[in-house]
Amino acid sequence: xxxxxxxEREGVTVLSLAGNLDAATSAGLKKEVVTLTDxxxxxxxxxxxKLTLIDSTGVGVLISLFKRARAAGGAVHFAGLQGxxxxxxxxxxxxxxxxxHPSLDEALAKLKA
Amino acid sequence: xxxxxxVDGELAGRRFSLDAPCLVGRGPYNHVVLxxxxxxxxxxxxxxxxxxxxVYDLNSANGTFVNEVQVKRQKLSPADVxxxxxxxxxxxxxxxxxxxxxxxxKFMEAQTQVGAEPPSKIIDSLDASLATNPGVAxxxxxxxxxxxxxxxxxxxxQSIATTxxxxxxxxxxxxxxxxxxxxxxxxxxxxxxxxxxxxxPRKVVRRDAGPPSLSTLPGxxxxxxxxxxxxxxxxxxxxxxxxxxxxxxxxxxxxxxxxQGVLHVRGGERDLVAFNQSDLDLLTGLASQAxxxxxxxxxxxxxxxxxxxxxxxxxxxxxxxxxxxxxLPSVEGIEFVTEYRPAxxxxxxxxxxxxxDHERVGVFIGDVSGKGVSAALLMAxxxxxxxxxxxxxxxxxxxxSRVNQAVLExxxxxxxxxxxxxxxxxxxxxxxxxxxxxxxPFIRRKTRGELVRVEGGSGTAIGIFDEAVYEETRLxxxxxxxxxxxxxxxxxxxxxxxxxxxxxxxxxxLSSGTSRPTDVADRLQRDLREHVGDAPQYDxxxxxxxxxxxxxxxxxxxxxxxxxxxxxxG
Numbered sequence: 260x261x262x263x264x265x266x267e268r269e270g271v272t273v274l275s276l277a278g279n280l281d282a283a284t285s286a287g288l289k290k291e292v293v294t295l296t297d298x299x300x301x302x303x304x305x306x307x308x309k310l311t312l313i314d315s316t317g318v319g320v321l322i323s324l325f326k327r328a329r330a331a332g333g334a335v336h337f338a339g340l341q342g343x344x345x346x347x348x349x350x351x352x353x354x355x356x357x358x359x360h361p362s363l364d365e366a367l368a369k370l371k372a
Numbered sequence: 373x374x375x376x377x378x379v380d381g382e383l384a385g386r387r388f389s390l391d392a393p394c395l396v397g398r399g400p401y402n403h404v405v406l407x408x409x410x411x412x413x414x415x416x417x418x419x420x421x422x423x424x425x426x427v428y429d430l431n432s433a434n435g436t437f438v439n440e441v442q443v444k445r446q447k448l449s450p451a452d453v454x455x456x457x458x459x460x461x462x463x464x465x466x467x468x469x470x471x472x473x474x475x476x477x478k479f480m481e482a483q484t485q486v487g488a489e490p491p492s493k494i495i496d497s498l499d500a501s502l503a504t505n506p507g508v509a510x511x512x513x514x515x516x517x518x519x520x521x522x523x524x525x526x527x528x529x530q531s532i533a534t535t536x537x538x539x540x541x542x543x544x545x546x547x548x549x550x551x552x553x554x555x556x557x558x559x560x561x562x563x564x565x566x567x568x569x570x571x572x573p574r575k576v577v578r579r580d581a582g583p584p585s586l587s588t589l590p591g592x593x594x595x596x597x598x599x600x601x602x603x604x605x606x607x608x609x610x611x612x613x614x615x616x617x618x619x620x621x622x623x624x625x626x627x628x629x630x631x632q633g634v635l636h637v638r639g640g641e642r643d644l645v646a647f648n649q650s651d652l653d654l655l656t657g658l659a660s661q662a663x664x665x666x667x668x669x670x671x672x673x674x675x676x677x678x679x680x681x682x683x684x685x686x687x688x689x690x691x692x693x694x695x696x697x698x699x700l701p702s703v704e705g706i707e708f709v710t711e712y713r714p715a716x717x718x719x720x721x722x723x724x725x726x727x728x729d730h731e732r733v734g735v736f737i738g739d740v741s742g743k744g745v746s747a748a749l750l751m752a753x754x755x756x757x758x759x760x761x762x763x764x765x766x767x768x769x770x771x772x773s774r775v776n777q778a779v780l781e782x783x784x785x786x787x788x789x790x791x792x793x794x795x796x797x798x799x800x801x802x803x804x805x806x807x808x809x810x811x812x813p814f815i816r817r818k819t820r821g822e823l824v825r826v827e828g829g830s831g832t833a834i835g836i837f838d839e840a841v842y843e844e845t846r847l848x849x850x851x852x853x854x855x856x857x858x859x860x861x862x863x864x865x866x867x868x869x870x871x872x873x874x875x876x877x878x879x880x881x882l883s884s885g886t887s888r889p890t891d892v893a894d895r896l897q898r899d900l901r902e903h904v905g906d907a908p909q910y911d912x913x914x915x916x917x918x919x920x921x922x923x924x925x926x927x928x929x930x931x932x933x934x935x936x937x938x939x940x941x942g
Contacts, residue, residue, distance in 0.1 A: 289786065315720075315741040315860075322741075322836055323786035330785075350860075351790060351809035352832040356840065 263288055265295075271370045272300045273363070274324075277309035280317030292324045301333020304366040308339030313347055325357065334358070338366040374425055374465040376404065376418065381459060390463075392650050393419045393554060396456055397430075400527035401552050403520050410434050410457035417554055418454075418463075423447065425465065427454060524552065525657050532665045536672040542575040545662050549637055550579055552654070555646035556637045561625075561662070563633040564598075571598055571634055597622045601631050603656040605647060621647050623655040625663035632666065635659045688748040695755045697725050701733050703798050705851075705922060709893040711915040713861075720747035721859045721912035724755055726762075731798055734762045737857045737916050738791030738834075739810070750787055754779065754834075758793065768793045768806040769844040772834065776808070776842075779835035789834040792857055796849075801920050803855065806844040809833030811860050814879070816887045818852025823883040854887045854919035856896075861911035865900050868907045873900060889919035 261284035264275045272295060280288065295303065303324065313321075325335045336358040340348060348354050360366040374390040388394060388404050396404040397415040406415070412432035419426055425448045429436035437455040438446045448454070448463045455461070532544045542561050549559040558578045562571040596604045605618035618639075625633040637655060639646025700708045710723060720740035728734045736758055740747045754775060761774035772793055779789060792813060794805035805813070807830040815824045828845030849855065858878075865873040881899040885891050893915060900913065 314864075315739070319741040319786045319788060322788050326785045326836070330783075350811065351788075352830055353809070353836070356832050356837045 261285070261288075263291065265291065268304075268367060269371060270302065271367055272303045273306060273367075274303060275306040275309070277311075279312040280310060280320070281312065281314040282316040285317050285320045289320050289323070292320060292327065296324070296327035296331060296333075299331070301328040301331045302370050303328055303333070303335045304363060304370055305335060305337045306339055306363045306366075307337055307344060308341065308363075310340075310344050311342060313344040318347060318351065318353075322353075334370060336360060336366040336369050338363040374420065374463070376454065376461045377464055379453075379460050379462055383459070387464075390418055390420060390425055392648060393417060395554060397432075399551065400530075401524045401548065405523070406456060406459050408457060408459070411459070414551060415456050418448070424449075425463065432456070521654055521657065524654065525661060528552075528658055529661045529665075532662065533668070535665075536669050538666070538669050538673065539575070541665055541669050543577075545635070545658075545665075546575060546577040549635065549655075549658070550577060552658070553637050553647065553651060555639045557640045558638045560636040560638075561633060562636065563666075564631070574633075597624050597634050598631050601626050603652050603659070605649065605652045619646055621652050621655050623652070623659035625659045625666065627663040627667045632663055635662060684745055688745040691752050692722070692748045695724075695752045696722065700725050701727055703733060703796075705801070705920060706733075706796070706798065707889045707919045707921055709889045709915075709917040711893060711897060711913070713909070713913045715861070715909045715912050720751060721861065721914040722751045722755055723857075723914055723916055724758065725916070726759065728762060728766075728795060732766075733796045733798060734793070735796060735857070735916060735918065736762075736791060736793045737810070737859065737914060738789055739859045739861075739912070739914075740789050741787055747787070750779075750782075750784065750789075753782075754789060762793070762795075766795070767844060768795055768804050769829070769831070769842040772806045772808050772831070772842045773840070776834045776840055777838075780838060784835075788836050790860075791834060796918070801849040803847040803849060804844055805829045805847065806842050807831065808840075808842060811858060811863065814856045814882050815847065815849075816854040816856065816882055816892060818850070818854075818887045823879055825879075849920045851920045851922040852887055854889050854892050854917060856882055856892060857916040858896075859912060859914040861913040862896070862900065862915070864911050865904050865909070865913065866907055867903050867905055871903075873903050877903065887919065889917040892919075893917045 261276070261278040261280050263277070266273045266275075274288075274291070274295075276288070278284070295301075305321065305324070321337075328335045338360045339362060340359055345354075348357070348359070358366075358369065360369065376388040376390055376394065376396075378384050378386045378388075383406075394404060395402040395414065395417050396406065396411075397413050398406060398408065398411045399413040402414065411434070412430070414430050415432040416430055416436045417428045419428070427436060427438065427443065427446050427448055429442075429444050434457045435442045437443065438448065439453050440455070448465075450463065450465045452463045453460060454463055528548050531548055532541060535541050535544060545561060546559045550556055553559075556579065558576060560576040561574050563574045564570070565572045596602050601624045603621065603623035606620050606622070620636065620638040623635045624631045625635060635655060635658065637647070696712060697710075700710065708725060710725070712721065712723065714721065722736075722738050722740075724734070724736040726734050736755070738751070738754065738758075740751045740754070757775050757778040758771070761771040761778075765771040765774060772791070775789075779787075788809075790808060790810040792805060792807045792810045794803050796803050805826065805828075807813075807826075809830075809832055812830070813826045815826060816822075817824065826845065826847065829843050831842035832840045834840075847855075862878060863873055863875065877899065878896075881896045882892060885895050896915065
């Protein structure tokens with residue numbers, strides 16, 4: 260089971276993910292990533308506090324958001340990473356290069372700055 | 373009531389109802405089927421009209437005769453003898469008759485006078501009760517009507533069941549409809565568009581060579597036919613005439629519980645009673661046969677698609693296999709064991725072992741995110757990128773940086789690669805290793821009997837950051853030491869309850885038994901199999917085990933595996 264919500268806060272797009280993001284559930288988010296970045300929404304905060312599980316396809320979708328937004332001059336910050344997804348980010352050494360924040364507010368503060 | 377009564381041949385005595393338009397011909401869909409080469413496929417038609425019954429010759433090759441005079445169009449009178457080729461019939465009409473049994477008896481008499489067959493034969497062939505009860509004659513006509521419908525449906529099914537190609541199927545359905553409903557001017561098949569749920573016209577055929585278009589369908593069409601799955605006879609020009617018949621018919625094509633499409637038959641604009649309830653019943657039956665044939669065609673198309681997909685996979689599998697090393701380097705004092713088990717016919721995992729020069733062997737293990745053909749093809753590209761980078765750059769960290777740049781240049785945004793690239797000096801048995809976001813390798817030390825997770829030399833996965841920084845670490849392998857590289861398919865191997873193999877089981881497996889590479893690999897595979905049981909394999913599993921053979925020299929007990937170098941990309 261995977262769900263995501265999209266909202267706008269002061270010029271920043273917030274994507275809130277919940278559940279298991281894997282090969283079977285990631286198609287919808289993948290489309291949303293393309294819609295967002297093609298539509299010029301390239302300052303994005305991704306809230307991961309309710310993300311319970313992620314696989315390599317799921318990571319691929321988040322990476323594609325990051326790469327597309329950056330290629331368009333934007334930025335993506337991640338917030339609330341915990342549990343298995345945090346382990347995966349660490350294993351892939353993504354924790355070294357992505358902007359990770361404990362809370363959504365901190366991610367938003369960086370993106371608005 | 374009116375009948376066409378056969379007076380000779382095998383059909384002698386058969387009565388065909390003429391209360392609805394009646395087609396005569398060789399084709400199996402005719403109401404009166406005359407199986408003889410002298411009869412045209414569609415030979416003649418007899419229609420009940422306001423002034424009485426009229427026979428039309430439908431441009432038959434051998435003609436239609438009334439009382440032995442060839443006719444194109446002829447009004448019929450009771451007891452007229454109608455001949456199509458070698459078949460002779462008598463026209464009977466009871467339209468003005470309401471005197472009951474007596475009158476019927478009189479018709480029987482008339483038969484004996486006109487018929488070419490001996491009278492006894494004709495009388496014998498009829499049910500005796502017919503002579504005393506005209507109601508039975510009516511029942512018989514209905515039975516014959518039902519029989520005709522069954523034969524028509526059967527012939528229709530035979531005609532359309534032999535094609536599995538959709539546009540050919542529609543063509544055949546519509547051609548059949550035009551033949552079956554002589555009053556039809558245009559026929560069409562509508563199908564439900566999966567994306568919008570709307571009925572869209574797929575094919576329209578007109579009897580004349582006019583443009584293939586149909587007027588907009590009335591709103592009634594959607595409500596009754598599409599939602600309720602009911603066939604309708606409509607008479608928009610004259611609502612009062614609906615009981616007698618209508619100008620067009622719609623019948624739903626139902627498969628399962630869904631209305632998948634609609635067959636539409638439209639009469640001429642001035643023909644207010646082109647079709648009656650009996651025609652509608654027939655169309656309903658035809659539509660359900662058509663739905664079945666459509667379902668078959670769709671299933672066939674789906675299986676063709678599957679076959680093509682299968683061929684793509686086969687090709688990708690062959691490409692992928694061609695990039696995996698066919699032969700492992702043979703190195704004195706080093707034993708290699710590899711295992712490659714894709715979850716599907718093509719996987720995202722790959723590995724490579726190759727000589728860099730006289731003294732060094734390169735070893736790579738990697739995992740492309742995603743699965744299927746695109747992952748396999750990217751994997752093939754990356755393994756050639758890696759060979760190029762490995763030959764140009766003696767440093768594994770620099771080689772990985774090059775591969776990172778090459779992958780980023782392809783701009784495949786949602787794909788990344790994790791991997792370990794190491795070089796092994798075959799003389800000193802020193803390993804230099806760079807890890808790009810991959811599961812850390814393990815060293816099983818014979819001298820200490822312990823298992824070490826190599827956390828050094830690690831950097832970000834390949835294909836994400838331009839500015840990624842890679843490091844490398846050096847390890848000295850001693851005789852009896854075994855290095856294990858694997859992909860995360862090992863960790864994520866899941867049993868039937870959803871429990872992953874995980875680090876603990878992996879480390880337990882690697883640290884038990886002997887440190888010989890074949891033993892380590894066999895044990896790990898056995899433990900994986902036992903854990904997974906009958907659960908399906910979800911992710912690729914790849915394993916490289918390399919060990920230094922021989923006994924450890926007692927003097928060399930010291931080792932180091934700390935990171936020694938940082939290499940900046942770019």
